[in-house]
Amino acid sequence: MDKPFAITLDPGSSLANHTGSWRTARPSYVDHLPPCNQGCPTGENIQGWLYHAESGQYEAAWRVLVQDNPMPAVTGRVCYHPCEGACNRARLDSAVSIHAVERFLGDEAIKQNWQFARPPAMSGKRVLVVGAGPSGLSAAYHLARLGHAVEVREAGPMAGGMMRFGIPKYRLPRDVLDAEIRRIEQLGVTIRLNTKVEHLLKARDEGGFDAAFVAVGAHVSKRAWVPAGEAARIMDALSVLRSVELGEKPLLGRRVLVYGGGNTAIDVARTARRLGAEEAVIIYRRTRDRMPAHDSEVQEALDEGVMFRWLSTIKIGADAGAHEQFTIEKMALDENGFPQPTGEFEQIEADSLVLALGQDVDLSLLDDVPGLQLTDGMVSVDSNMMTACPGIFAGGDMVPAERTVTVALGHGKKAARHIDSWLRGVSPAVAEKHPVATFERLNTWYYTDAPRSVQQELERVRRESTFDEVVSGLNADTALFEARRCLSCGNCFECDNCYGVCPDNAVIKLGPGKRFKINLDYCKGCGLCAAECPCGAIEMVPETI
Amino acid sequence: MSFQPVRFYQTGTYTVGNRLLDEAQRTVQATVARANSLTSGHRACQGCGEALGARYAMDAAMHASDRQMVVVNATGCLEVFSTPYPETSWQVPWMHSLFGNAPAVATGVAAALRVKGRRNVRVIAQGGDGGTTDIGFGCLSGMFERNDDVLYICYDNQAYMNTGVQRSSATPAAARTATTPAKGPAPGNEFGQGKFLPEIAMAHRIPYVATASVADLRDLEAKVEEATHLRGARYIHVLVPCPLGWGAASSDTIRLARLATESGLFPIFEARFGEVSEARPIRRLVPVNEFLRLQKRFAHLFEPTIDTERIAVIQAQADRNIKRYALLP
Numbered sequence: 001m002d003k004p005f006a007i008t009l010d011p012g013s014s015l016a017n018h019t020g021s022w023r024t025a026r027p028s029y030v031d032h033l034p035p036c037n038q039g040c041p042t043g044e045n046i047q048g049w050l051y052h053a054e055s056g057q058y059e060a061a062w063r064v065l066v067q068d069n070p071m072p073a074v075t076g077r078v079c080y081h082p083c084e085g086a087c088n089r090a091r092l093d094s095a096v097s098i099h100a101v102e103r104f105l106g107d108e109a110i111k112q113n114w115q116f117a118r119p120p121a122m123s124g125k126r127v128l129v130v131g132a133g134p135s136g137l138s139a140a141y142h143l144a145r146l147g148h149a150v151e152v153r154e155a156g157p158m159a160g161g162m163m164r165f166g167i168p169k170y171r172l173p174r175d176v177l178d179a180e181i182r183r184i185e186q187l188g189v190t191i192r193l194n195t196k197v198e199h200l201l202k203a204r205d206e207g208g209f210d211a212a213f214v215a216v217g218a219h220v221s222k223r224a225w226v227p228a229g230e231a232a233r234i235m236d237a238l239s240v241l242r243s244v245e246l247g248e249k250p251l252l253g254r255r256v257l258v259y260g261g262g263n264t265a266i267d268v269a270r271t272a273r274r275l276g277a278e279e280a281v282i283i284y285r286r287t288r289d290r291m292p293a294h295d296s297e298v299q300e301a302l303d304e305g306v307m308f309r310w311l312s313t314i315k316i317g318a319d320a321g322a323h324e325q326f327t328i329e330k331m332a333l334d335e336n337g338f339p340q341p342t343g344e345f346e347q348i349e350a351d352s353l354v355l356a357l358g359q360d361v362d363l364s365l366l367d368d369v370p371g372l373q374l375t376d377g378m379v380s381v382d383s384n385m386m387t388a389c390p391g392i393f394a395g396g397d398m399v400p401a402e403r404t405v406t407v408a409l410g411h412g413k414k415a416a417r418h419i420d421s422w423l424r425g426v427s428p429a430v431a432e433k434h435p436v437a438t439f440e441r442l443n444t445w446y447y448t449d450a451p452r453s454v455q456q457e458l459e460r461v462r463r464e465s466t467f468d469e470v471v472s473g474l475n476a477d478t479a480l481f482e483a484r485r486c487l488s489c490g491n492c493f494e495c496d497n498c499y500g501v502c503p504d505n506a507v508i509k510l511g512p513g514k515r516f517k518i519n520l521d522y523c524k525g526c527g528l529c530a531a532e533c534p535c536g537a538i539e540m541v542p543e544t545i
Numbered sequence: 546m547s548f549q550p551v552r553f554y555q556t557g558t559y560t561v562g563n564r565l566l567d568e569a570q571r572t573v574q575a576t577v578a579r580a581n582s583l584t585s586g587h588r589a590c591q592g593c594g595e596a597l598g599a600r601y602a603m604d605a606a607m608h609a610s611d612r613q614m615v616v617v618n619a620t621g622c623l624e625v626f627s628t629p630y631p632e633t634s635w636q637v638p639w640m641h642s643l644f645g646n647a648p649a650v651a652t653g654v655a656a657a658l659r660v661k662g663r664r665n666v667r668v669i670a671q672g673g674d675g676g677t678t679d680i681g682f683g684c685l686s687g688m689f690e691r692n693d694d695v696l697y698i699c700y701d702n703q704a705y706m707n708t709g710v711q712r713s714s715a716t717p718a719a720a721r722t723a724t725t726p727a728k729g730p731a732p733g734n735e736f737g738q739g740k741f742l743p744e745i746a747m748a749h750r751i752p753y754v755a756t757a758s759v760a761d762l763r764d765l766e767a768k769v770e771e772a773t774h775l776r777g778a779r780y781i782h783v784l785v786p787c788p789l790g791w792g793a794a795s796s797d798t799i800r801l802a803r804l805a806t807e808s809g810l811f812p813i814f815e816a817r818f819g820e821v822s823e824a825r826p827i828r829r830l831v832p833v834n835e836f837l838r839l840q841k842r843f844a845h846l847f848e849p850t851i852d853t854e855r856i857a858v859i860q861a862q863a864d865r866n867i868k869r870y871a872l873l874p
Contacts (some may be wrong), residue, residue: 007631014586014627022591054555055565259645368866445803448557484555484565493555496562500574500798501761503597505585509577512564524586526592526788527796534556540796 019504022215023525025540027498027518032437032490032536033129036098039086041402042069042138042410046083046098047491053101053483054493059114061483063104066116069409070141071134071180073110074163076103077172077471079406080294088439088489094452096485097474104479111177116187119147125423128153128209130197130365133161134405135215135396137181138412139419140189143213144421150189151207161217162397163405165242166264169273187518199368200392210541211419214366214379214387215396216411218359218403237268245273253351253516259314260356261291263494266298267480269306269355273464279306281350283314285331285339300470307314313386314353315345346361361398375400384428385415394420437490442534447496450485492516492537548767558763560751572766573608574600580636592795594785594802595673595700595788597621600744602671602783603637604808605766609773610667614638615654619647619681622707623700623785640719640836645680645788647672648688651695656861659694664788667773668694674701674715675688678742689749689778696779699742702787708789712803718862719855720842723741727760727845736858743816750819753777757813758801764813764825792841809863812870824857826871831861 016235029259052061065072076099087095108114109466125148129136132154144227146249146458158164158438159181163172185191194508197203204212222238235250237260243250255270282301285290288312291298302308315327328346331339360377373380373388383395395411397403421428456472463470474482492515499507506515506523517528530538551558554565562575573579584602589596590738595650618624618641627634628641638852650672658666670688672681697848704722705711706830712722721727725734746754746859754776760790765783772779787800788794793801805811806825810833813825835858837843846852 009631013584014588014632015584017586017588017632019588181581255818264737353791446556446559446598448553448559450553484553486555494562494564495556495560496571496575496601497560500561500572501597503589503600504587505581505583505600509766511577519585524591526798528592528597528798529795531796532799534560 004032010133012383014247018073018521019524020519020521021525023520023543024545025525025527026520026523027359027527027529028541029492029515030490030537030539031434031492032441033434034487034489034491035086035382035402035439036083036096037182038436039082040068041082041404041406042413044068044083047486047488049105050096050098050101050483050486051488051491051493053105053479054478054486058105058108059112063117064111065102065105065313069118069134069406069415070138070184071106071409072107072132073104073176073180074172075406075409076100076106076473077176077469078163078167080296080404082406088437088442089487091439091486092444092447092487093449096487097452097455097482100453100474101483102457104474104476106180107176107473109183110176115183116145118146118187121147123147123423124148124153125149126151126208127419127423128199128207129195129215130203130212130398131161131215131217132156132159132191132407133191133217133396134163135408135412135415136161136213136443137184138409138411139213139393139395139416140191141184141187142182142413143419144187144189146416148420148423151209152189152191153195153197153203154191154193154355155216157194159191161192165245165265166238167405168241168244168267170270170274170463170470171267173469197365200215200365201368210423211391211393213412213415213419214392214394214398214407216362216365216398217466218378218397220360220362220363221355222360223355224358235352235354237264237354240268240354240393241271242255244275248276252277252354256281256352257314257348257353257354258282258475259353260358261286261293262356262358263293263297264358265356266301266306267294268306268356270301272354273304274467279307279504280305281309282350283309283312283328284334285311285313286337287311290333290337300361300457302499303460305460306317311339313339313341341519360399363398384418384422385411386418386422391422407421433489437536441487442487443532443534443536444487446495446532446534447487450481452481452485471531477535488535490536493535495534497532501528501532504527506508548763560639561762566579572762573604574762574766579604580612581629583639584633584634584636588629589622590787591791591793592788592798593622593626594798595702595760596626597798598765598783598785599623599701601672601759601762601765602769603669604780605769606667606669606696606773607620607637607703607861609770611664611665614667614669614761614773615658615717616640617642617654617670618645618666619670619676619743620644621673621705622675622702623671623673625707627777638709644676646684646695647676647681648693648695651812652688652691667696669696669698669773671698671700673706674703674788675702675713676701678714678740684689686749689751689780691753691779694776694778696769696781698769698781698783700783700785701742702785702790704787704790706787708813710766715742719846719859721792721845722842726858732845733842735853735866739862743782743814744781746782747816747819749778751778751780752818753779754782754816755780755814756782756784756811758802758805758806758811760799761813761825768815792844793839794836797839801836801839804831804839805833808833808836809872810859812835812866812872814870821870824872826874827867827872833863846848
């Protein structure tokens, strides 16, 4: 009753006034699928591992990375990074150099000898993997982590498949490849080299395996019809690359023609330069923009002095002899973009011709598998990577898909998950796909302008004479910088913007790693938090009124 | 710039916080320990720029003064929506007297504290553009001229919003308000000489004058912190968009403040003893159109036909600011 004059009520706080009742839409925290993750053939959670790399927690980042891909030091070098093609940052300044950070993490793991986590319990099941290429190794790794006993049988003398016999050393140093294969073996995977599987079902049954994953790749080189070619010095690209790998020095001569427009053609031409060829000329039917080879490799080849003859085909192999004459026919693109012969011919001298026209699959080991379906000489699989024969799965270059290391690693992962479900007799858990975090959802004002870090390249003279790695990695500082260029599209990275910009103090900060929560008692639904969220991780959802 | 920008920390110093920054480099607003001087439950409209600006400024002042401060509030939206009897949203020592006398009351509070020997307690007065540039202007000029130890913060939403959007002397040319309807040959507020109070404050040669906006929190916090520590008369003019009066979406409040500063229409600068000492450069220059188009109060400039002539005059105002304050280094 001691109130001042004309005052009858006790003072109160406005906290009694629940302004949340004004709201017609409520903010809701969401996780959208970053375009990089969507673009990754191996299904890596790129934004997820960059999140840890940003704070310098490289081991945590690597552990998230290897949940999907056991060979980051390899893919950081040889993957054509479709993730970067999809990166939203490209529309701001330039894409995040994801492959460079991945490579840094992979190299760091090798340096620090980080090992994979062992499975909590063994399943008691045994799986046979045929082929120790990227997809076989990936399947073996994922199956081992799921607790299955895995034996990999490899026909060749070394594991790695096309990573070893198709990709030259200057792109993928062998110590890196060996280290990542060894780590998979240390997880408990047995790799038996020089062990060709002749009959799959027989091998499976004799070995007492519960399922099999076949990934023997595509090693049979396609031939073009080049008359008189048999006698001439005509080789196929894979055997050239293979003999270089095995320490032989194929006799290519001073002037080498390479026929084909894929990455293998580029690899052979660049290898020929390193073996001492003064001229390496790539003959391709169409134009540079239509070349299946990746442009970065075309550019690197051009930098190394590899020459290109666009719109040309090899016509006739001339008389056998020390000095060869080859005939080239000029082509022209028709209105559909297909090359058509023009009837104009040209003679070109060369010591050898290497054919890089693609590869077919040797399917002989599957002769005893009943009911197998084929497509264009490749094995058909369903969406679970299973062939028409139950319990026999296949992946990599031997199934119809893009033939890259990363796609193969992705096949291995996918097959492993479905083999696991098949062995346990359950239907595979399909994770719900989040909507894609598009550029339009970002508020880019908040990101610092920071152009991409550049990876150093080996000087040209050493690229013409040695097989040293051409592109170097990032150091820790630049890798950290590069990781921090990530916009974290569609996923909260705790910038505190929502917590700051709410005029009603209705965002609750839950602490490091725990993100935020809306206090619906006071949120008026103005939408400022959603509008000012840099990464588009807040959505306004209409209230039911 | 009144703070040291952080480079390459993903968002640098543009966001409120960022987990990658040291605690010391984060804003007051990013901390859980912020004072929340203007707490939840206030009756400001959805997306109110003034409520946001006031919390930004008062929390920064609370932090800078070690919570030793008194606030005097002029009449206006800020006072009305925060203190309907008997409730208050203020978590600071706060008093209100009349519409036009806040600077004078604050002068009195400062004098009383000086007499009591409590030099550590800082005095802050605050009000909207009506209470500052029109009704309280005489008292404010006197406070400046006497160099009283008060920090005056004006939250400028460019009209009398609380009473139904009437024109004030801070209303920009061409803006439609209840008293300047978009009718006749020259719709909206007339193109006069303008009354930009920060420059009038500078003419008093007081120790500190600054402008800020709700679109750049770090800049605002740094200015309030510096002003809180200085002695004598200080003035900070904060641009706070008003969704209701400007006819804009409630979610566009910060975007509008950003467009106002990035177009040059509202220059962000600091002045000491009457001289401009620093200006915040424009980062992504935009034409004034982008700012105007989002607001219904300027709709008559775009419909039924685009009034290029008047828009050009507004653009010229922005260009003059850019030149005068060297906003494009």
